[in-house]
Amino acid sequence: MSKKTVLFACGTGIATSTVVANAVTEAMKERGITIDSRQCKATEVRSELNGVDLIVSTTQLPSDLGVPSIVTLAFLTGMGKAEALDKIEAELRK
Amino acid sequence: MAEALMNHIDPEAIVLGVDTDSREAVIRLLAGKLKDAGYVKDSFADAVLAREATMPTGLPLGHAVNVAVPHTDPEHVLKPGIALATLKKPVTFANMEDPDEAVEVGLVFLMALNDKDRQIEMLQEIMATIQSKEAISGLMQASSLDDVAAVLK
Numbered sequence: 661m662s663k664k665t666v667l668f669a670c671g672t673g674i675a676t677s678t679v680v681a682n683a684v685t686e687a688m689k690e691r692g693i694t695i696d697s698r699q700c701k702a703t704e705v706r707s708e709l710n711g712v713d714l715i716v717s718t719t720q721l722p723s724d725l726g727v728p729s730i731v732t733l734a735f736l737t738g739m740g741k742a743e744a745l746d747k748i749e750a751e752l753r754k
Numbered sequence: 755m756a757e758a759l760m761n762h763i764d765p766e767a768i769v770l771g772v773d774t775d776s777r778e779a780v781i782r783l784l785a786g787k788l789k790d791a792g793y794v795k796d797s798f799a800d801a802v803l804a805r806e807a808t809m810p811t812g813l814p815l816g817h818a819v820n821v822a823v824p825h826t827d828p829e830h831v832l833k834p835g836i837a838l839a840t841l842k843k844p845v846t847f848a849n850m851e852d853p854d855e856a857v858e859v860g861l862v863f864l865m866a867l868n869d870k871d872r873q874i875e876m877l878q879e880i881m882a883t884i885q886s887k888e889a890i891s892g893l894m895q896a897s898s899l900d901d902v903a904a905v906l907k
Contacts (some may be wrong), residue, residue, distance in 0.1 A: 682874060719850050736881050736884075
């Protein structure tokens with residue numbers, strides 16, 4: 661499978677999205693998916709969508725982005741992590 | 755796991771058993787500590803509060819004590835560091851995932867962040883700490899800096 665581009669978003673684009681980007685990139689590597697990760701502020705996702713396969717955010721996203729998105733705190737709180745990873749994998753294998 | 759988190763938290767910026775009713779008071783108290791210790795600019799407290807109003811940082815953990823990790827844009831920060839408060843009674847933050855949902859928070863990590871690459875370790879250690887029930891209850895019971903250091907070492 662070719663590389664997938666995932667845009668990680670959070671309020672500042674440097675804090676919680678960094679933790680999530682690392683966790684998801686590592687976990688997907690173990691599942692055989694290579695991720696090209698990008699980060700931005702949730703308010704700026706619309707201008708960062710070029711070539712993006714999936715958005716993973718810790719905070720609410722604008723609506724109607726035209727790109728699949730998952731909003732989850734699982735990688736911060738640890739709750740529901742396995743389910744979130746399954747959802748991300750399923751989305752990236754589409 | 756949370757091996758070096760104590761290295762990122764300034765001992766001058768740890769306040770235990772804060773007794774207040776508002777998240778603003780907690781944030782201003784901790785921001786003042788970070789300001790005095792040279793981590794952030796004057797504008798930091800207001801910037802954190804403004805961000806909290808639109809992009810909240812409350813994290814529901816599914817057990818007794820929830821956590822908030824307020825922070826803001828790097829231009830208000832001089833160098834990276836963390837302030838920590840335990841609260842005598844919880845104050846209300848909004849949920850990071852859903853700003854319309856209230857989260858009762860008992861433990862606050864105010865983060866001064868200005869470099870994405872250098873903060874990874876610091877952030878991962880905070881998240882590892884809050885994912886540990888033992889660490890959270892240890893922090894909530896802490897009555898001295900030594901107690902805090904013992905949990906976070």
